[in-house]
Amino acid sequence: MIFKDRLAQVAKMVEASFSEVFNEIMCQTPPRLLAAMQHSVFGAGKRFRPFLLMKSAEIFGSSSLMSLRVAVALECVHCYSLTHDDLPSMDNDVLRRGKPTVHIVFGEALAMMAGDSLLMLAFEILADERSHPDPAIRSRLILALARASGACSMTGGQALDIESLTDIPDEADIMRLQAMKTGALLRYAVIAGGIIGKADESALFLLGAYGDAVGMAFQIADDLLDANEQGIETGGSSNRDVLLKKVTLVQKLGVDEARHRLTFLVDEAIAHLADFGPEAEPLREAARFVITRET
Numbered sequence: 001m002i003f004k005d006r007l008a009q010v011a012k013m014v015e016a017s018f019s020e021v022f023n024e025i026m027c028q029t030p031p032r033l034l035a036a037m038q039h040s041v042f043g044a045g046k047r048f049r050p051f052l053l054m055k056s057a058e059i060f061g062s063s064s065l066m067s068l069r070v071a072v073a074l075e076c077v078h079c080y081s082l083t084h085d086d087l088p089s090m091d092n093d094v095l096r097r098g099k100p101t102v103h104i105v106f107g108e109a110l111a112m113m114a115g116d117s118l119l120m121l122a123f124e125i126l127a128d129e130r131s132h133p134d135p136a137i138r139s140r141l142i143l144a145l146a147r148a149s150g151a152c153s154m155t156g157g158q159a160l161d162i163e164s165l166t167d168i169p170d171e172a173d174i175m176r177l178q179a180m181k182t183g184a185l186l187r188y189a190v191i192a193g194g195i196i197g198k199a200d201e202s203a204l205f206l207l208g209a210y211g212d213a214v215g216m217a218f219q220i221a222d223d224l225l226d227a228n229e230q231g232i233e234t235g236g237s238s239n240r241d242v243l244l245k246k247v248t249l250v251q252k253l254g255v256d257e258a259r260h261r262l263t264f265l266v267d268e269a270i271a272h273l274a275d276f277g278p279e280a281e282p283l284r285e286a287a288r289f290v291i292t293r294e295t
């Protein structure tokens with residue numbers, strides 16, 4: 001099975017699990033709020049983060065079914081962040097994954113509430129014993145996701161992103177911003193897989209290093225897409241960061257150097273998996289896939 005087929009298989013599992021989760025909350029959720037949440041979640045997303053999480057868990061003998069609910073919780077946070085990022089007060093984007101953004105369809109207020117609801121749903125899923133029978137594991141997953149989503153990570157990165165419109169960042173600032181805004185959830189994905197599989201601390205360290213490298217590579221690939229005016233591949237409006245005058249590593253380094261950095265990061269990510277053997281091959285494939293996103 002080629003990588004894109006593996007990715008599509010995971011995406012199908014995640015979509016089905018999302019349907020089950022929404023069916024559980026359907027009776028008590030206002031219909032338009034539920035529809036806005038579903039609009040945020042369902043679509044053409046590749047489910048790359050759930051793939052990393054589920055395949056990381058498999059390295060340590062945990063099945064995809066065991067890690068699926070945790071992957072859905074992670075995707076709830078990811079979709080919440082996109083819904084809020086698209087708002088008029090943020091990037092004011094009108095397209096996401098090839099369709100109108102949530103606030104365009106449902107209005108700004110409901111889009112904010114849909115994002116908030118998805119964030120809370122993520123932790124509700126993780127706290128449920130169906131996500132893992134061991135309460136200590138559930139607690140670690142919750143703590144790690146809270147840290148990856150909060151002011152020191154993803155939302156902090158979003159704040160730095162807004163500030164970058166007025167305060168021109170240098171290369172180190174951009175790398176910090178992107179490690180927080182984009183990299184934190186990608187890092188969580190592989191760390192969470194290790195937590196589910198009860199990996200030891202040395203294994204979690206290597207997974208985290210892999211996640212850091214893949215997260216930075218993922219963002220550079222996105223920026224290269226924007227630089228090439230191929231924003232449709234990222235699922236957003238074409239050349240959005242350029243229109244907003246955001247400074248990226250591609251602008252700082254130039255296209256050729258950015259491509260060189262991307263290749264270096266992917267090689268670095270793969271090197272961090274050397275101790276895991278053939279079981280980690282899906283993660284190696286995932287790292288290589290990041291490069292193909294810019295072609």
